[in-house]
Amino acid sequence: MSVTVRVPAKVNVQLAVGAARPDGFHELANVFLAVGLYDEVTATPSPDGLSITCEGPDAAQVPLDRTNLAARAAVALAERYGRTPDVHLHIAKDIPVAGGMAGGSADGAGALLACDALWGTGASRDELLDICAELGSDVPFSLVGGAALGTGRGEKLTELEVGGAFHWVFAMATRGLSTPAVFREFDRLAEAREVPEPVASRELLGALAKGDAEALAATVSNDLQSAALSLFPELADTLAAGRAAGALVSLVSGSGPTTAFLARDAEAAEALAAALRTSGTCRDVRTASGPVPGATVV
Numbered sequence: 001m002s003v004t005v006r007v008p009a010k011v012n013v014q015l016a017v018g019a020a021r022p023d024g025f026h027e028l029a030n031v032f033l034a035v036g037l038y039d040e041v042t043a044t045p046s047p048d049g050l051s052i053t054c055e056g057p058d059a060a061q062v063p064l065d066r067t068n069l070a071a072r073a074a075v076a077l078a079e080r081y082g083r084t085p086d087v088h089l090h091i092a093k094d095i096p097v098a099g100g101m102a103g104g105s106a107d108g109a110g111a112l113l114a115c116d117a118l119w120g121t122g123a124s125r126d127e128l129l130d131i132c133a134e135l136g137s138d139v140p141f142s143l144v145g146g147a148a149l150g151t152g153r154g155e156k157l158t159e160l161e162v163g164g165a166f167h168w169v170f171a172m173a174t175r176g177l178s179t180p181a182v183f184r185e186f187d188r189l190a191e192a193r194e195v196p197e198p199v200a201s202r203e204l205l206g207a208l209a210k211g212d213a214e215a216l217a218a219t220v221s222n223d224l225q226s227a228a229l230s231l232f233p234e235l236a237d238t239l240a241a242g243r244a245a246g247a248l249v250s251l252v253s254g255s256g257p258t259t260a261f262l263a264r265d266a267e268a269a270e271a272l273a274a275a276l277r278t279s280g281t282c283r284d285v286r287t288a289s290g291p292v293p294g295a296t297v298v
């Protein structure tokens with residue numbers, strides 16, 4: 001018997017970053033939107049102990065040891081329930097690796113839900129969310145999906161109402177960016193100025209609630225974008241190509257380097273994707289809409 005869980009990627013429609021805290025994390029106002037690009041995690045009993053395999057275009061970049069977030073999730077759940085993590089985890093990976101779309105976090109949430117179902121631990125939603133928060137700042141959102149405001153280091157979630165589907169195009173970059181390196185670059189760029197408290201934008205939350213793409217385009221923001229561009233200047237060409245091809249707005253997704261483009265509707269998204277594919281400024285282009293549900297047993 002196996003259990004398969006499907007987990008979506010995310011885009012940050014607002015990422016307000018405060019000053020570094022004593023523990024090294026940054027206080028955030030992080031507005032997440034789950035979008036329909038998915039990883040699938042399959043958990044199968046394994047008498048030989050924990051093992052991981054991964055398939056997909058970026059599989060070679062995924063660690064297959066206990067540093068993999070899916071492995072860490074299985075170990076954390078097993079420890080909590082006093083059992084050994086005798087499980088094989090297979091990851092079918094479609095979310096770009098080190099792309100700012102929470103692919104590792106998706107696999108952590110997916111493995112947690114899959115092992116919970118396989119082992120019949122009966123953990124409550126709150127227990128699962130606690131384990132997610134231990135695994136990483138983005139992991140709780142991968143479990144819940146939809147749209148949410150993340151405060152603290154991004155792990156304290158308030159679910160948000162969304163009045164309609166938003167249509168996106170994502171351009172995958174030729175290499176990844178390390179999240180800690182982008183936060184360090186944010187700190188370096190912020191050295192000479194006061195960093196304000198991060199606050200969610202009321203206008204942006206209103207645009208989400210109405211499902212109004214033009215209003216959302218006018219209010220999206222990402223405080224990590226300058227840092228990502230500083231480490232990966234060629235991303236400016238991708239952003240410009242998307243704007244020239246008619247995107248309502250172009251932005252870096254989270255810590256990057258995936259770039260995200262908002263389109264008026266599904267048809268406009270396909271036209272924009274076609275233009276970006278021929279722009280020569282990215283490795284791959286995908287369309288996806290959101291919000292979509294979080295980790296789900298299939």
Ligand SMILES: C[C@@](CO)(OP(=O)(O)O)[C@H](O)COP(=O)(O)OP(=O)(O)OC[C@H]1O[C@@H](n2ccc(N)nc2=O)[C@H](O)[C@@H]1O
Nearest residue numbers: 024025026100101102136137138153179180183254255256
């Ligand atoms: C930037 C964001 C935006 O959603 O996502 P990505 O772009 O990486 O997908 C997240 O904050 C990433 O969350 P996640 O990838 O789970 O990060 P974690 O494992 O918790 O932390 C990795 C490292 O990122 C930095 N970090 C992360 C979160 C935070 N609020 N402040 C930080 O300074 C720290 O250097 C930390 O050691």
Ligand SMILES: Nc1ncnc2c1ncn2[C@@H]1O[C@H](COP(=O)(O)OP(=O)(O)O)[C@@H](O)[C@H]1O
Nearest residue numbers: 068069070097098099100101102103104105107
């Ligand atoms: N299951 C996983 N999938 C992808 N990367 C993982 C996984 N587990 C650990 N990692 C590590 O986490 C790093 C960040 O990956 P990822 O979560 O894809 O990016 P991001 O944090 O930008 O959304 C990778 O470079 C990889 O070393």
